[in-house]
Amino acid sequence: METRDNRAKSITLTVTEKCDLACIYCYEHKKTARDMDLMTAQSIIDREFSDHSADSFMIEFFGGEPFLNFPLIKAVVDYIGKTYSEIPVHYFISSNGTHVHGEIQQWLITHSDSVTVGLSFDGTKRVQDMNRSGSFDKIDLLFFRKMYPMQPVKMTVSKNSLPYLSESIAFLHEQGFRIACNLAYMVDWTSAECVHILQEQLELLIQYYIDHPQLEKCSMLNYDISILGHPKANQEYVKKFCGCGTDMHVYSVDGICYPCQLFSPISASEKAIKSCDFHLKREIPRECYPAMCNDCYYERLCAFCLGSNYLSTGNMFMPDAKRCELNKVIFRANAKLQAMEWGNGVAFEDEQGLLKSVTDILGL
Numbered sequence: 001m002e003t004r005d006n007r008a009k010s011i012t013l014t015v016t017e018k019c020d021l022a023c024i025y026c027y028e029h030k031k032t033a034r035d036m037d038l039m040t041a042q043s044i045i046d047r048e049f050s051d052h053s054a055d056s057f058m059i060e061f062f063g064g065e066p067f068l069n070f071p072l073i074k075a076v077v078d079y080i081g082k083t084y085s086e087i088p089v090h091y092f093i094s095s096n097g098t099h100v101h102g103e104i105q106q107w108l109i110t111h112s113d114s115v116t117v118g119l120s121f122d123g124t125k126r127v128q129d130m131n132r133s134g135s136f137d138k139i140d141l142l143f144f145r146k147m148y149p150m151q152p153v154k155m156t157v158s159k160n161s162l163p164y165l166s167e168s169i170a171f172l173h174e175q176g177f178r179i180a181c182n183l184a185y186m187v188d189w190t191s192a193e194c195v196h197i198l199q200e201q202l203e204l205l206i207q208y209y210i211d212h213p214q215l216e217k218c219s220m221l222n223y224d225i226s227i228l229g230h231p232k233a234n235q236e237y238v239k240k241f242c243g244c245g246t247d248m249h250v251y252s253v254d255g256i257c258y259p260c261q262l263f264s265p266i267s268a269s270e271k272a273i274k275s276c277d278f279h280l281k282r283e284i285p286r287e288c289y290p291a292m293c294n295d296c297y298y299e300r301l302c303a304f305c306l307g308s309n310y311l312s313t314g315n316m317f318m319p320d321a322k323r324c325e326l327n328k329v330i331f332r333a334n335a336k337l338q339a340m341e342w343g344n345g346v347a348f349e350d351e352q353g354l355l356k357s358v359t360d361i362l363g364l
Helices: 038-049 066-083 102-110 125-131 141-147 162-174 192-211 225-229 265-271 306-313 321-343 351-362
Strands: 008-014 056-062 089-095 115-119 153-157 179-183 237-239 248-251 283-285
Touching: 008 038, 038 066, 056 066, 066 089, 066 102, 102 141, 115 141, 115 153, 125 162, 153 162, 162 179, 162 192, 192 321, 225 321, 225 351, 265 306, 321 351
Parallel strands: 008 056, 008 248, 056 089, 089 115, 153 179
Antiparallel strands: 237 283
């Protein structure tokens, strides 16, 4: 197994396939009532921690909604603390937040030095309730803001919530959150109206950030477009955007290892691919990618998700072409915002690269 340069190893435990919400864009279409048990979790931990090439570990608890199996989360953290106390370990829990109250909040406070919770939350009450099963009033936003000020809220944009993108971003900024924002995967974005609405919403967001220069921009408008003015470092290979199949080990509730959550049965059903049958390195031969990607000016900015490609098109190297036009709208919006910031005297590390990229993207 390849590991990152700092020799940190990422392990994801799917502690449950249950969830109390039915988000309209959820890619996990095969959720069940199954939970991982402690014996399975301990077996995974013992096997993974026997890898002495790793200096530290990141353990992610995933679901479903992981806090629906809170007893296992506590037991795993206790087991690692007692059995592997000499090894640095940090824990990350991806949660919808509906169960983070009372006992769970107290446990998180007690373990604040080693546990981070990433909240999935989509914006205003109208949008959150629309996308995420009427859950706005079930979530203690103040707790997350105070406990994890540096952890971005994970905001997903559905077709239904797209017309409210700018107001949802502004709402989350007003609540004091950093924002990781993306369009939902495995969604039919073919409507020309979606392109038009996205353009309108990004125009509003551009003006919002120009009017509030002190804010850290959401991830959708925080691309480094200056890299487009540089020659490609390696013409023969493309570096993966994530650790799928290399740096990540994702375990299902029954202890089977998968390259990432999107290749596991809860997402891919009968098309699931186990890690033992998945053979990729960090860099993928460019010949594996379609011409539409190799010939695309924006290729270096496009986060090429192997799992979502696989679920959308059946080929991990073939992206959903329906998203391409939307991605280009986003990249052009980034160019416009950065050009406006540049014109307002905002400093950039590579102004020549930025200027060339803005000129190329916007056709100036």
